Amino acid sequence: MDTRQEGTRNGGGRHSGTHHATSVEAHRAAVTELLAPLRAAGRTEQLALRDALGRGLAEDVTAPVSLPPFANSQMDGFAVSSMDMPDGGAELRVAAPVPAGAMPAPLQPGTAAPIMTGALIPAGADAVVPVEKAVPDRFPAPGTDSTVWLPATAAGTFVRSVGSDLEAGERALAAGTFLGPAQLGLLAGLGIEEVTVYQALTVLLVTTGDEVVEPGQPLPAGKIYNSNGTLLESAMRQAGLHVVRTRIATDRPEELQALVRSHAPLVDLIVTTGGVSMGAYEVVRQVLEGHGAEFLHVAMQPGGPQGIGTFDGVPFLGFPGNPVSCLVSFEMFLRPVLSGLFGSPPPRPRVRARLAHELVSPAAKHQVRRGSLQPDGTVRLEGGESSHLMHALAGSNALIHVPVGVSVLAEGDEVEVWML
Structure with missing residues (x-):
């Protein structure tokens, strides 16, 4: 749920400390194993x-x-036989032109055929001289009897050979x-x-929390607008998923259970936001823990609390409720797994960049910070570490990764950056 800070939700229980935390790599592998059966042979389709x-x-x-299926000219120029071209060049009689798509006559010795880019190389020719290197540097009028001087040219020059691409x-x-x-x-x-x-996967997206209301509705005291639904639905649709969004689920377990159960037979994957930590009202955990799903802490900041398993046989992933946490969870776990298993979406471009200023990170966690890659190749942090800073996220074009074991990085240090 959006209002619950990870600092409080992560406290208590066997998953609260870093000693029992799961690594990012191990959790991503678990997500891969969970979704791999969706790659069954029957889940494909033919498309134009x-x-x-x-x-x-x-x-x-x-x-x-x-590709190309035949030897063709790389330039507008003259098709020639390199054997007719001594070191000092040669004066050759101009043969019939060769337009693209035509079947040319064989090239006779001592002649040069005007040829267009992409046109079939005539039998007897093995090179092309660009027209700008000819004297005169233009094609003669069609039907005229003329000659052209051309410089010496090696066999294969400006010829695209059969299969040179594939x-x-x-x-x-x-x-x-x-x-x-x-x-x-x-x-x-x-x-x-x-x-x-x-086939594109269909995902059920459920936002939970008594404190959450939809945009456009009045905002009573103590309530917040549902940013997670739009944030995560947009990310999922951008990744090629079909998204089914439910109404906001309250913190009543029986309501959440009925809501998810009514949609589960129609979807390939269930994703929830909120309700996965150690608090007293973690409704997703109350409904699913011990019934096909487990809840754990990943050594990552933000996005430590995670849920994984099945509900009524349908794969389930539970993301934290803070907006930045749920998006980072999607980028770290679901998006790369979809790319690896199904080829869609494409992997995020990864680059190396130098920090524009110092960065401090918890050594026992993989920290993911929002940032902006600058034209000079440096990356600037946007906002602080807190997982509720949506404005900072909206102003970012990259995620900065600080691996486990690193606590301080100085200005100018190199980091891995995923472009958003």
């Missing part, structure tokens, strides 16, 4: 290329043709590849019109 943007490829794709029979794309514009363009260039992709 125009509908496959943003999906993950479910099968290897083998190139049915070579040979027929080679693997064009591996299963699990994220299908962006470049990947779809490659498939189209191979003559492929549809691909097998993983």
